[in-house]
Amino acid sequence: MSGVLSIRGVSKTYDPEGASVEALRDCSFDVRAEEFVAIVGPSGCGKSTLLNAIAGFDTVSAGEVHLDGRLLAAKGRAPRPGPDRVVVFQHGALFPWKTVLENVIYGPLRQRRLSRADAEAKGLELLRASGGLDSVAASYPAQLSSGMQRRVEIVRALMNDPAVLLLDEPFRAMDGFSKSTMHQHVLEMHRRYRKTIVFITHDLDEAIYLADTVVVMTTRPGTVKQITRVNLARPRVPEMLYSHEYAELKRSAAESVHEEALRAFERGEKEQA
Amino acid sequence: MKRLFRRLDWRGAVSIAAFVILWTLLARLKAPGFAEIPDPAAVGRAFWQKYLPSAAYWNSWVVSFERVTYGFLLAQLFGIPLGLLLGTRKLFNEVVFPLVELLRPIPPLAWVPLSILFWPTSELSIVFITFIGPFFIIVINVHDAVRGIRKEHLWLARSLGASRETIFRRIILPSVIPAIAVGMTLGIAVAWNVVIAAEMIASDAGLGRLTWEGYVSHTGTTVIIGMISIGLAGYLSTLIVAWAERRMMPWQR
Secondary structure (H helix, E strand, O other), X not given: OOXXXXXXXEEXXXXXXXXXXXXXXXXXXXXXXXXXXXXXXXXXXXHHHHHHHHHOOOOOOEEEEEEOOEEEEEOOOOOOOOOOEEEEOOOOOOOOOOOHHHHHOHHHHHOOOOOHHHHHHHHHHHHHHOOOXXXXXXXXXXXXXXXXXXXXXXXXXXXXXXXXXXXXXXXXXXXXXXXXXXXXXXXXXXXXXXXXXEEEEOOHHHHHHHOXXXXXXXXXXXXXXXXXXXXXXXXXXXXXXXXXXXXXXXXXXXXXXXXXXXXXXXXXXXXXX | OHHHHHHOOHHHHHHHHHHHHHHHHHHHOOOOOOOOOOOHHHHHHHHHXXXXXXXXXXXXXXXXXXXXXXXXXXXXXXXXXXXXXXXXXXXXXXXXXXXXXXXXXXXXHHHHHHHHHHOOOHHHHHHHHHHHHHHHHHHHHHHHHHHOOOHHHHHHHHHOOOOHHHHHHHHHHHHHHHHXXXXXXXXXXXXXXXXXXXXXXXXXXXXXXXXXXXXXXXXXXXXXXXXXXXXXXXXXXXXXXXXXXXXXXXXXX
């Protein structure tokens, strides 16, 4: 069993030329193995900062991040990304100069874990299981829709057999139809591959619908405001969005989210002034 | 090639035909300013009788093409690595970039006198001037492209296990290829601009020189044949560069 993530008192202060900005303050929560956690908060609340700390792209100013008992991040520790926690970004980050299959096998080849032939076989298999994407294996990313691009990115991450999958608002720029298709896809991937998922979003509906646990963050400095367990049954189906339980869950979290959204908005007004 | 033919549909032919007719009329009627300008038929005749069979004429093509090729290729050869160094090495950038910014605004033709004084042969000085134009263009394009590489790409490459050297070779290099292509497109045009002017000033051969000699000897047909030849030569080089760019970027269309 792997993918147990522990965020303990994580703080992060950026200090660009003296104007220090406190992005995160004393953030703590735990993620069980195979759990789907959604982190919700207004724009600029430090959600991505937290994700970057977990991914090993940035340092933390205080606190610790552990993955399966291993220390990932602490004050004064150089950030170290790794194939055990791969990020899927908001705008996507497939390498445009590589074909779909080359993108997918990049990790195992760089880590010298698989031969090219084995990596290609595994890649094609995962692509096929991901809605028949093996048919576009030889295409370049620019030739795919954004929904297909994100699915390829998820495959690229899964190729490394990561302990945790980090999704940074991956469906933000999509229209409603593509978005709900992608929701079903992510739920299916989670059901099938049993990975721990940390999913960042500013959309409460999306968070409740997908996750086992919804973490609501405050506006800057970001800290944990509320943790809601989502007791909706799995598999999740769109009808649940109209259920009584769903409405209750949304009511309990919505107030916190709205408070923070309002605070973020007012602060934005002040900063503009 | 497809683009070339698509442009030559009947609408385009109309304006070209109108241009030739107007030119013929103005030249025949000796309109103001047209006293020494031959009509298209005279140009065509001169080309057919004097230039098509002339080795000296075709030699001008070869000479100019050689100069452009050397200047252009040397600019890529030195400019691409310099742009990459400026983009990836902070200390190198801090030391060298101010010098680049100081020299860059000097137009290539302003280098002509110094170049003639410095280089032992006029051939070398012309190639050098032809080099200057595309050189700064490619340096700036590559430099900007390196700085514009998406940090997500670099992060992901590291997540997926790429080493520092691998990231340079497999992420940074391919990321700047589109900028190199843009630099090449702009650079080849500048190279032709510069070589023609440099030949008029400082050479005894080449298409620029041919055109200039036409002027000096009051031979209107030569001037016009020179101009058309230069246009064709520039267009040919653009096609070659566009072909090379498509080969460099199979992922774009």
